[in-house]
Amino acid sequence: MRALAYFKKGDIHFADDLPEPTIENDEEVLIDVSWCGICGTDLHEYLDGPIFMPRDGGEHPLSGKRLPQPMGHEMSGIVSKIGSKVTKVKAGDHVVVEAGCSCLDIKRWENSSLKTNAACSACAKGMVNCCAHAGFTGLGVTGGGFAERVTVSQDHCVVIPKELPLDVAALVEPLSVTWHAAKIAGFQKGQTACVMGAGPIGLAAVLVLKGFGASKIVVSELASIRRDLASSLGVEVFNPAEHADAIEELRKIPVGQDGFDAAFDCSGVKATFDTALHVTTFRGVSVNVAIWGNKPIDYHPMDVTLKEKRLTGSIGYTVEDFREVVEAIHSGRIPLQDCRQLITGKQKLEDGWEKGFLELMNHKETNVKILLTPNNHNELNA
Amino acid sequence: MRALAYFKKGDIHFADDLPEPTIENDEEVLIDVSWCGICGTDLHEYLDGPIFMPRDGGEHPLSGKRLPQPMGHEMSGIVSKIGSKVTKVKAGDHVVVEAGCSCLDIKRWENSSLKTNAACSACAKGMVNCCAHAGFTGLGVTGGGFAERVTVSQDHCVVIPKELPLDVAALVEPLSVTWHAAKIAGFQKGQTACVMGAGPIGLAAVLVLKGFGASKIVVSELASIRRDLASSLGVEVFNPAEHADAIEELRKIPVGQDGFDAAFDCSGVKATFDTALHVTTFRGVSVNVAIWGNKPIDYHPMDVTLKEKRLTGSIGYTVEDFREVVEAIHSGRIPLQDCRQLITGKQKLEDGWEKGFLELMNHKETNVKILLTPNNHNELNA
Ligand SMILES: [Zn+2]
Numbered sequence A, B: 001m002r003a004l005a006y007f008k009k010g011d012i013h014f015a016d017d018l019p020e021p022t023i024e025n026d027e028e029v030l031i032d033v034s035w036c037g038i039c040g041t042d043l044h045e046y047l048d049g050p051i052f053m054p055r056d057g058g059e060h061p062l063s064g065k066r067l068p069q070p071m072g073h074e075m076s077g078i079v080s081k082i083g084s085k086v087t088k089v090k091a092g093d094h095v096v097v098e099a100g101c102s103c104l105d106i107k108r109w110e111n112s113s114l115k116t117n118a119a120c121s122a123c124a125k126g127m128v129n130c131c132a133h134a135g136f137t138g139l140g141v142t143g144g145g146f147a148e149r150v151t152v153s154q155d156h157c158v159v160i161p162k163e164l165p166l167d168v169a170a171l172v173e174p175l176s177v178t179w180h181a182a183k184i185a186g187f188q189k190g191q192t193a194c195v196m197g198a199g200p201i202g203l204a205a206v207l208v209l210k211g212f213g214a215s216k217i218v219v220s221e222l223a224s225i226r227r228d229l230a231s232s233l234g235v236e237v238f239n240p241a242e243h244a245d246a247i248e249e250l251r252k253i254p255v256g257q258d259g260f261d262a263a264f265d266c267s268g269v270k271a272t273f274d275t276a277l278h279v280t281t282f283r284g285v286s287v288n289v290a291i292w293g294n295k296p297i298d299y300h301p302m303d304v305t306l307k308e309k310r311l312t313g314s315i316g317y318t319v320e321d322f323r324e325v326v327e328a329i330h331s332g333r334i335p336l337q338d339c340r341q342l343i344t345g346k347q348k349l350e351d352g353w354e355k356g357f358l359e360l361m362n363h364k365e366t367n368v369k370i371l372l373t374p375n376n377h378n379e380l381n382a
């Protein structure tokens, strides 16, 4: 099978002889991939990995599977075959794949090193996105969507209406990350929001917050090209480098509100943490959506206490978030044309390394989301 | 008038010639004080102040009033006289006084330096407990309850049922601090709670959380005398010094829950901050109820993110909290006998310095709340 795969540390390349994925389990589904987006996490896996991927020669603890494996976890496609106990989807259905894997998936894999363990306490409480053993389809648990075909459990498939374009559907995954974050924030219609960073997650947050009915969204971003991208989505932008006291200036933007109801840190550096905390108003919430290293930052408990603010964070998503995002796009609550603005490139699998990964690493700021396709159904010319 | 008053930095003493408080304003109420508790803040004002008090010779920014002034902000009493526009209370009513003062009070005082200012943004939003100019009756705004009589606005009076003992009523103030915190936490019936510290606020938190219907409350406290006090309120206690990994041991106490639903930091040191953060479960909340200095502590954003926890803080209270606490005591939701356990001493105003302030400073751990009375209605022998 043709795929763009992770072979070992520092080696991601296209090959046409990857093993065909098969239905190993009654509840699995075989999907013809249509589109799959390249994520910052994929680049990270190349530049600093293996992080989620098994180490060279080793097994993934959840699935017991080894490298090489096709990458890609932001995928849409068409079901081609189903296992004998599958009831939730049928051949021909258009689907998106919720890529998170947890203790609840272990039963699928004979060789899982966790086979005899009880579910972790997160999974026992039904919070699978916080699973202690969390992994992702396309990041080493099993092969992902930079491939002709992929096998997933029916529990991770969300059927989408056929009129919803499959390229836009590949954005459901990053939109679900920020949809989950907006729910964690308890974000309400009519509230104001500040988004730190206009990378793919920051821009996905903008789309979601528009969908949640924000009365004002301001994106704080240093790079002018990215500010322009945010502007083109119809929201206000702010350049912190232009202001001696950027936090104070940002805070003033929601006139008479003494700050924003919510702030979303989609960058994850000390400056954006401080900004997200200080630009919120009384009882406002600051949500971390970024992945941080283990270095501590300075924190003053009175910063939240005196204004009774909340500090929280959001991790991953659930299949429920996927369903809600699909519905939001289908109903127009998140407009299709806004989604399309996030797609800055479409490439064949064969060109995925050079015109996908390398393009994103070398021209980070002009790109948001590059989608790859195996072109199973002539997607590139459709 | 007889009172225990703050004269100047380092000088708190009893005197019998303090000026009589009068009704300066149509909406004010004159109260014969029954009981008034000594608070850690009062000691702090002596040891490290002036903090809330005006500096020697200066005016309080909210009221324009100067020293000396009777201290005391945890008071109950009997209304003796009312201003011509007072409708909420009448002479003879038993009341407790909500001691917080904000922008909304400025209209009472001719000499306020803030007279011509607009309300601060907290007050404009109705969050008077977060007022930028917040002050307290009995802490320099106007004279407090360590006196024969006190004048307050009707808006700060909460009428209590006559069958509710006036000594217990003096505890409504500290109970309101933690009642407010439980509401900030969104604490729900049946949830589990960990309380850091068994000082007056920690013990008040225990009473409130019992009233909220906690299924389990564990108090973590180093001092054995204070653990005994907590035990006598019928909750579990924990000595962090007895465990090599105290956080892990505490977390295990709510069996199978992977930590507590809520933690209340009533101590405010790095160890209790870390404990409160780490002993909570998925989507759990850690609430700061302590007052911290300006020194930062280390914080790792992934500590909240990976379990989608919340970090927040609670400051002060509102008159609504007072009403709810009065109702909770009256209905038995907070039992009278539990409240009485917090009262470890009752003294006359004349003895308030020696048997109140000095006793608390020298025997901190054996005392919780010492109440003072001017003995207007023979309270000490009643
Ligand atoms: Zn991703």
Ligand SMILES: [Zn+2]
Residues within 6 Å of the ligand: A102, A103, A104, A119, A120, A121, A122, A123, A124, A128, A130, A131, A132, A133, A134
């Ligand atoms: Zn799990």
Ligand SMILES: [Zn+2]
Residues within 6 Å of the ligand: B039, B040, B041, B073
């Ligand atoms: Zn107090």
Ligand SMILES: [Zn+2]
Residues within 6 Å of the ligand: B102, B103, B104, B119, B120, B121, B122, B123, B124, B128, B130, B131, B132, B133, B134
């Ligand atoms: Zn105010």
